[in-house]
Amino acid sequence: MRNKLRDGVSILGVGCSQFGDLLETPEIKGLSLQELTNQAVQEALADAGVDPLEIDAVFIGNAMVHSSQLPGTYSQLAKWLGMQFKSGVHFEAQCSTTNVGAAMAAMAIASGVYGKVLVIGFEATRTRAKELSPYEREPISTDQAWAWTDLAVNQAYSVPQGYEIFSTYNGLVALGYCRKYGISIEDYDRGMMEICRSRRLHGSMTPKAILQETLEDEAARLGFNDLKEFWESRYNPFVAWPSRVRNVVSVADGASAMVLGRSDEARSYSVSPVELLGFGIVYGDLPWYGSDPTVWPIDRMAWQRAYQMSGISPRDLDYIHTHDCSNICGICNLEIAGYIPEGKSLYYAMDGRMGYDADRPVSTHGGRHAFGHAWAASAGSDTYEAVLQMRGEAGKRQIKPWPETAAIHTHGYAMISTVLILRRC
Amino acid sequence: MAESIIKRYYDTLGEGKLLATNCLDCEGYTFPPTTACEYCGSTDLEFIHLSGKGKLLFLSHGVAPPPNARFVDIAPYAYGHILLEEGVYVQGIVTGVKPEPEVLQEIYDRGPALVEPDIIELQGLKILAFKMV
Numbered sequence: 280m281r282n283k284l285r286d287g288v289s290i291l292g293v294g295c296s297q298f299g300d301l302l303e304t305p306e307i308k309g310l311s312l313q314e315l316t317n318q319a320v321q322e323a324l325a326d327a328g329v330d331p332l333e334i335d336a337v338f339i340g341n342a343m344v345h346s347s348q349l350p351g352t353y354s355q356l357a358k359w360l361g362m363q364f365k366s367g368v369h370f371e372a373q374c375s376t377t378n379v380g381a382a383m384a385a386m387a388i389a390s391g392v393y394g395k396v397l398v399i400g401f402e403a404t405r406t407r408a409k410e411l412s413p414y415e416r417e418p419i420s421t422d423q424a425w426a427w428t429d430l431a432v433n434q435a436y437s438v439p440q441g442y443e444i445f446s447t448y449n450g451l452v453a454l455g456y457c458r459k460y461g462i463s464i465e466d467y468d469r470g471m472m473e474i475c476r477s478r479r480l481h482g483s484m485t486p487k488a489i490l491q492e493t494l495e496d497e498a499a500r501l502g503f504n505d506l507k508e509f510w511e512s513r514y515n516p517f518v519a520w521p522s523r524v525r526n527v528v529s530v531a532d533g534a535s536a537m538v539l540g541r542s543d544e545a546r547s548y549s550v551s552p553v554e555l556l557g558f559g560i561v562y563g564d565l566p567w568y569g570s571d572p573t574v575w576p577i578d579r580m581a582w583q584r585a586y587q588m589s590g591i592s593p594r595d596l597d598y599i600h601t602h603d604c605s606n607i608c609g610i611c612n613l614e615i616a617g618y619i620p621e622g623k624s625l626y627y628a629m630d631g632r633m634g635y636d637a638d639r640p641v642s643t644h645g646g647r648h649a650f651g652h653a654w655a656a657s658a659g660s661d662t663y664e665a666v667l668q669m670r671g672e673a674g675k676r677q678i679k680p681w682p683e684t685a686a687i688h689t690h691g692y693a694m695i696s697t698v699l700i701l702r703r704c
Numbered sequence: 705m706a707e708s709i710i711k712r713y714y715d716t717l718g719e720g721k722l723l724a725t726n727c728l729d730c731e732g733y734t735f736p737p738t739t740a741c742e743y744c745g746s747t748d749l750e751f752i753h754l755s756g757k758g759k760l761l762f763l764s765h766g767v768a769p770p771p772n773a774r775f776v777d778i779a780p781y782a783y784g785h786i787l788l789e790e791g792v793y794v795q796g797i798v799t800g801v802k803p804e805p806e807v808l809q810e811i812y813d814r815g816p817a818l819v820e821p822d823i824i825e826l827q828g829l830k831i832l833a834f835k836m837v
């Protein structure tokens with residue numbers, strides 16, 4: 280494997296819809312998925328300063344066709360997005376979709392086939408098409424959403440024999456982490472509360488996040504003066520002991536998009552292009568880990584390949600997002616990436632060192648819990664945040680000084696580990 | 705008529721046996737069995753049976769109602785990460801354990817525990833579960 284992009288590729292523009300509920304969230308209530316997706320696409324095109332006619336190819340992703348009922352998205356959305364008669368394809372890598380799409384676009388551009396590629400991800404995890412109506416939607420129950428999502432997991436053996444995400448992707452990894460580093464369950468729980476508090480603070484500063492209420496405000500609203508008491512209350516049950524419901528994903532409807540092009544032309548389109556320096560993509564089936572649940576082979580390999588392609592080292596990173604559908608897997612990847620020393624992430628969280636204004640900022644949009652998780656759109660929302668931060672456009676949650684180099688890691692069920700390395704040009 | 709490896713696995717489970725493959729090229733075990741060696745990709749395989757005995761390394765639990773309707777009558781259930789004595793990692797339901805924090809904490813504090821298969825049947829399908837011995 281040569282593991283190099285022949286020519287430089289940059290992100291020219293990014294877009295992201297409000298993450299929320301198409302039946303409830305005021306900013307997107309009543310929209311169709313076509314219109315929701317178009318919001319992200321139009322923002323990305325305007326951000327890049329690229330005319331729709333300049334786009335050579337469209338890579339569009341949607342993972343859960345059961346709720347969208349839009350297979351063949353390339354043609355079903357073509358007229359809605361102003362993207363008729365393009366090259367392109369519908370693809371999915373579950374929750375890594377948009378960033379795998381960015382890597383696919385980078386390879387297509389660096390090879391010289393396409394000049395500009397539009398990458399799109401959209402998803403509805405809270406609502407689905409209502410019966411045969413072309414525009415009405417109805418809620419999806421949580422267990423139904425997970426049942427559809429789990430179709431991406433080993434259907435021959437794992438799912439039929441009792442697999443579910445909460446234990447495998449959360450509780451068992453947490454216990455492995457505690458045992459490996461000699462951390463008590465009480466300290467684990469306290470560290471996890473602090474991680475949640477940081478993400479919720481970031482969400483409160485992010486207008487497009489699904490949860491914009493701080494953890495403290497939520498506790499007060501529910502009648503608690505003491506945050507720890509609230510954390511340990513019936514409002515925050517274990518989903519997979521020792522991990523609680525506020526350390527996992529908040530499902531959302533949402534869409535994201537980005538425009539990629541050649542780096543040597545980027546300056547003429549964007550005042551602040553961001554170069555896609557490298558990527559690493561590695562997938563594997565269950566079991567995702569062996570004797571050490573904290574270090575998954577697919578993650579280690581994906582990070583190694585991304586660092587090798589980009590020519591940077593962990594100490595170059597100024598900002599990071601790691602997939603925090605489960606917070607424990609997120610911190611394991613902070614440590615695999617070398618962003619935080621092994622076994623120290625919970626202590627960093629307790630010391631407030633992962634905030635937007637601290638020395639090791641993480642997931643400044645609020646991550647999967649506060650920003651929300653719209654499977655195929657989420658990786659793009661993470662890249663959106665990184666690009667905003669690198670350009671100094673992140674508003675109240677802006678990292679100072681603006682990060683020059685960033686990494687985004689995502690897990691696409693079940694499981695494709697994806698790392699993008701970005702650098703401000 | 706050809707027989708699916710998947711069907712053969714579940715049928716074999718019904719006989720109380722764990723079907724796997726042994727790779728004739730690299731000698732790696734693939735469990736449950738598929739059409740290729742998970743280590744080297746070889747298709748030069750032979751079927752073997754694993755003992756199912758091993759060590760429970762970690763034990764957590766899932767949620768109720770479960771995502772998979774097959775498990776609605778037993779959810780929430782304890783679910784463990786297990787190393788079989790043949791060196792294969794597997795995850796599965798652990799029977800006979802209440803999925804409550806105090807119980808799971810005690811098991812965690814004791815450390816790895818010996819387990820053996822406890823094959824159960826849910827909605828007409830044999831399922832590989834484990835029990836502590």
